[in-house]
Amino acid sequence: MTAGTQRHSPFEIQIISNIMTSDITMPFYQAITEDVNALSAQVSPAQDELQCIRREALDRFSALGLPTLKTEAWRYTNIQRFLKEYPYELLTAAATVPASVTEKAAIPQLDCYRIVLVNGHLQADISELPAGKGITIGALSAHTQAPGFVNWFNKQPHLSGESLAALNTALFADGLYIELAANAVIDKPVHIVNVYTSGTHAFIQPRHLWVLNRNAAATVIESTIHPDTNTVAFANSVLETVIEENAELWHYNIQQGNENFREVHTTAAQQHANSRYHHFNFTLPGTPFTRNNLSVALNGSYTETNLNGLYIADKSQHVDNHTYMDHIMPNCNSNELYKGVLLDSANGVFTGRILVHQEAQKTNAFQQNNNLLLGNKADINSQPQLEIYADDVKCSHGFTAGQFSEESMFYLRSRGIGEDAAKALMVNAFSHDITNEVKIPALQHYLQEQIAAIMNN
Amino acid sequence: MLTIKNLHAEVEGKQILKGINLEIGKGEMHAIMGPNGSGKSSLASVLAGRENYTVTEGEVWFNGKNLLDMSPEDRAREGVFLAFQYPVEIPGVSNLNFLKTALNEIRTYKGLPALEGREFLKLTKEKQQLVDFNANLMNRSLNEGFSGGEKKRNEIFQLAMLDPQLAILDETDSGLDIDALRIVSNGVNKLRDAEKSFVVITHYQRLLEYIVPDFVHVLYNGRIIKTGTKELALELEERGYDWLKEELHLKESV
Numbered sequence: 213m214t215a216g217t218q219r220h221s222p223f224e225i226q227i228i229s230n231i232m233t234s235d236i237t238m239p240f241y242q243a244i245t246e247d248v249n250a251l252s253a254q255v256s257p258a259q260d261e262l263q264c265i266r267r268e269a270l271d272r273f274s275a276l277g278l279p280t281l282k283t284e285a286w287r288y289t290n291i292q293r294f295l296k297e298y299p300y301e302l303l304t305a306a307a308t309v310p311a312s313v314t315e316k317a318a319i320p321q322l323d324c325y326r327i328v329l330v331n332g333h334l335q336a337d338i339s340e341l342p343a344g345k346g347i348t349i350g351a352l353s354a355h356t357q358a359p360g361f362v363n364w365f366n367k368q369p370h371l372s373g374e375s376l377a378a379l380n381t382a383l384f385a386d387g388l389y390i391e392l393a394a395n396a397v398i399d400k401p402v403h404i405v406n407v408y409t410s411g412t413h414a415f416i417q418p419r420h421l422w423v424l425n426r427n428a429a430a431t432v433i434e435s436t437i438h439p440d441t442n443t444v445a446f447a448n449s450v451l452e453t454v455i456e457e458n459a460e461l462w463h464y465n466i467q468q469g470n471e472n473f474r475e476v477h478t479t480a481a482q483q484h485a486n487s488r489y490h491h492f493n494f495t496l497p498g499t500p501f502t503r504n505n506l507s508v509a510l511n512g513s514y515t516e517t518n519l520n521g522l523y524i525a526d527k528s529q530h531v532d533n534h535t536y537m538d539h540i541m542p543n544c545n546s547n548e549l550y551k552g553v554l555l556d557s558a559n560g561v562f563t564g565r566i567l568v569h570q571e572a573q574k575t576n577a578f579q580q581n582n583n584l585l586l587g588n589k590a591d592i593n594s595q596p597q598l599e600i601y602a603d604d605v606k607c608s609h610g611f612t613a614g615q616f617s618e619e620s621m622f623y624l625r626s627r628g629i630g631e632d633a634a635k636a637l638m639v640n641a642f643s644h645d646i647t648n649e650v651k652i653p654a655l656q657h658y659l660q661e662q663i664a665a666i667m668n669n
Numbered sequence: 670m671l672t673i674k675n676l677h678a679e680v681e682g683k684q685i686l687k688g689i690n691l692e693i694g695k696g697e698m699h700a701i702m703g704p705n706g707s708g709k710s711s712l713a714s715v716l717a718g719r720e721n722y723t724v725t726e727g728e729v730w731f732n733g734k735n736l737l738d739m740s741p742e743d744r745a746r747e748g749v750f751l752a753f754q755y756p757v758e759i760p761g762v763s764n765l766n767f768l769k770t771a772l773n774e775i776r777t778y779k780g781l782p783a784l785e786g787r788e789f790l791k792l793t794k795e796k797q798q799l800v801d802f803n804a805n806l807m808n809r810s811l812n813e814g815f816s817g818g819e820k821k822r823n824e825i826f827q828l829a830m831l832d833p834q835l836a837i838l839d840e841t842d843s844g845l846d847i848d849a850l851r852i853v854s855n856g857v858n859k860l861r862d863a864e865k866s867f868v869v870i871t872h873y874q875r876l877l878e879y880i881v882p883d884f885v886h887v888l889y890n891g892r893i894i895k896t897g898t899k900e901l902a903l904e905l906e907e908r909g910y911d912w913l914k915e916e917l918h919l920k921e922s923v
Contacts, residue, residue, distance in 0.1 A: 617757075618720070618721075619757050620757050620759050622719055622720065622741060623753065623756070623757040623759070624759075624767070624771075625718075625740070625741040625742045625745070626717050626718070626741050626742075626744075626745055626750075626751050626753075627745055627750075627767070627771040627827065627831065628742050628745035628746045628771050628772075628774045628775040628778070628831065629742060629767075629770055629771050629774050630742050630774060631740075631742070633770055633774060634742075637759075637762050637766070637767065637770060638759070638762070640761060640762065641759055641760060641761030641762045641810075642761065643761070644760060644761025644762075644810075645761070648761075
C-alpha cells in the first residue's frame with residue numbers, strides 16, 4: 213500500500229471533496245455546538261454502508277451533545293473548556309512530515325516496525341509495514357471492504373454512548389487497519405508514531421481498527437508527537453480492537469505531547485474466549501489535557517485482561533483515565549492497576565468501572581489506583597464503580613493517595629542522596645509496579661529513562 | 670573528629686537526650702551500651718539528622734563543622750554514616766542504582782568526578798568480597814525481601830562503598846544469628862583503619878567479643894553515666910545495669 217493509492221480511494225476523495233465544498237472555516241466548537249448542519253454537509257448522502265454509519269453517528273452525536281459536568285462519565289473533566297480554548301478547524305486532509313520529525317519518538321535499541329501516521333494518515337514512504345502470511349496492515353480507508361472491517365467496524369457497543377466517539381465515527385478521515393488472520397503472528401513489535409501537525413488550530417479525528425483472529429498475536433507500541441509550536445491540535449481518536457479466540461495483544465500507549473496538544477483517546481476492545489489482552493497507558497508531562505476512555509468487553513470465557521496505567525503530570529496538566537471492564541461471560545480474569553504521580557497543580561481523574569453480569573460467575577476482577585500527590589496544589593479524583601450481579605465472584609478495588617514515606621526519604625538522604633535525587637529514585641520505584649510489567653527490555657529502559665528525566669528536571 | 674557537648678534533644682515533646690558529652694578521636698572504636706529506652710538509638714538519629722528530633726540544647730562538631738546545621742545528605746557527604754537498626758525496604762530502587770547515585774552525589778559534593786560504570790563495578794566487586802556480601806543481592810530492589818541478616822550485611826556493604834570517616838552502627842547485631850554476627854563483625858573489622866572512627870550502639874556485650882572497642886560508654890536516661898574500656902562491657906554482661914543505676918541514684922541523692 214502506498215500513499216498514492218490511498219489518496220485515490222473512493223473513500224478518500226469523498227471526504228476531501230466534501231471538505232473543499234463545505235464551510236470549514238467555522239470554528240469547530242461552534243459547528244459542533246450550534247450548527248450540526250455544517251457538519252452534516254461533510255457527510256455525503258447515503259451511498260454505501262459506511263456513509264450510513266456516519267450519518268447515524270452524526271445523528272447520535274447531535275442527540276447526545278457534548279459532555280458537560282452533569283454527564284456522569286465527565287463529572288471531573290470539563291471538556292468544553294478545552295474545546296473552546298482555540299478556534300479549531302476540522303482537519304481531514306493528509307499531510308506529510310520529514311522522517312526527522314519522528315526521530316524524537318524513537319525508542320533506542322528497539323527492534324521494531326516503525327509506522328508513521330500523520331494526523332491519522334499513513335505516511336508510507338517513512339513507514340515499514342510488517343509483511344507475512346495472514347498479515348494485513350495499512351490505511352483504514354483502503355480496507356473498507358476487508359473482512360475484518362465488514363465484520364467489526366463500529367461494532368463495539370461501548371462506543372455508542374460516547375458522544376465524542378460518535379463524532380469520530382461521523383467525521384473521521386483515516387487511521388491504521390491491522391488484521392491478523394488466524395494463527396498469524398507479527399514477529400517484532402509494531403511502533404506507531406502518531407504525528408499531529410497542521411498550519412491552523414486543528415481538530416483531528418483518527419480512527420483505527422485492529423482485528424486479531426484466532427491464535428494471532430501482536431505487540432503494538434504507540435507514541436505521539438506534536439511538533440508545532442504556533443498552532444494547537446486537538447485529537448479525538450478512536451481505536452477498536454477485536455481479540456478473537458486464543459489471540460493475544462500487547463498494546464503500549466505512550467502519551468507525551470507538548471503544550472500545544474490536547475487529546476481524547478478512546479480505546480474499545482473486545483475479547484473472545486481464552487484471549488489475552490495487555491494494555492499499558494503511559495501519560496507523561498507535556499500535554500495540558502488528556503482524557504483516555506478504555507473499555508474492554510469480555511465476550512468469551514477464560515480470558516485474561518491486564519490494564520496497566522501510569523500517569524505523571526505536572527504544571528496544570530489534567531489527566532483523566534476512564535476505564536470500563538465489562539465481564540459478560542464467566543471464568544474471566546481482569547487485573548487493573550493505575551498509578552499516578554501528580555506534581556505542581558496537576559489534576560488527576562481516575563474512574564474504574566467494573567460490571568459483572570449475572571452470567572459471569574467465577575469472575576476475578578481486581579482494581580487498584582495509587583497516587584503520589586507531590587505538588588502543593590495537585591489533586592486526584594478517583595472513583596471505583598463496581599456493579600456486580602453474579603454471586604460467585606472475587607472482586608476488589610483500592611485507592612490510595614499519599615506522599616513519600618518519610619522513613620524511605622531519610623534512608624536515601626542519610627546515604628548522601630539529595631532531596632531531589634531521592635524523590636526521583638522514589639518516583640521510579642513507585643512506577644516500578646507498572647514499568648516492571650513491560651516485557652520489552654528496550655521499551656522498559658526507555659520508559660524508566662523518561663521518568664527519571666522528568667523527575668530530574 | 671566528633672565533639673558532642675551537652676546535647677539535649679526531644680521527640681514529640683518528650684525529652685530523650687539530656688546532656689550528652691562525648692569526644693571521638695580519629696580511628697577510635699566507641700561502644701555505647703545501655704538498657705532499652707535509654708536514648709541510644711535517639712543519639713544515632715540526632716547525629717544522622719532524622720527530622721522528627723529537635724535539638725533543644727548543645728552542640729555537635731564534626732571536623733570543625735557544625736553538624737547540627739547540616740541536612741542529612743550533607744552530613745553523609747561530610748563523612749557521617751548511620752547503619753540503620755531497621756534498614757528500609759524500597760521496592761523498585763535497585764541496590765546497584767541506589768549505591769551508584771549515593772556514591773556519585775558524595776563525589777560531586779567533594780568535587781570529584783562521577784565514577785564511570787566500569788570503575789564503579791570494580792569497586793563494587795572489591796567491597797562485596799571484603800565484607801562478604803552476596804553478589805546476587807546487588808540487582809535486587811533495595812532490601813526488598815532480604816532476610817534480617819542480609820539487610821544488616823547490606824548496611825555494612827554500603828559502609829564499605831561510601832567509605833565515611835565516622836560510622837555509627839545502630840544495633841547492627843540485633844536479630845542476627847551467630848554466623849551472621851561473625852560475618853558482619855569481620856566486615857567491620859576489615860574496614861577499621863587509622864582514619865575511620867566507629868560508634869557501635871548495642872544492647873549486648875556479645876558483639877564486642879568480635880568488635881573490640883577502645884571505649885565503652887553506658888547511656889542511661891539520656892545521659893552517659895559511665896565510661897570505661899572493654900572490661901566495662903564484660904562487667905555489664907555479668908552484673909547487668911542495675912548496679913550502675915543504683916550508683917547513679919546514690920550520687921544524685923547526695
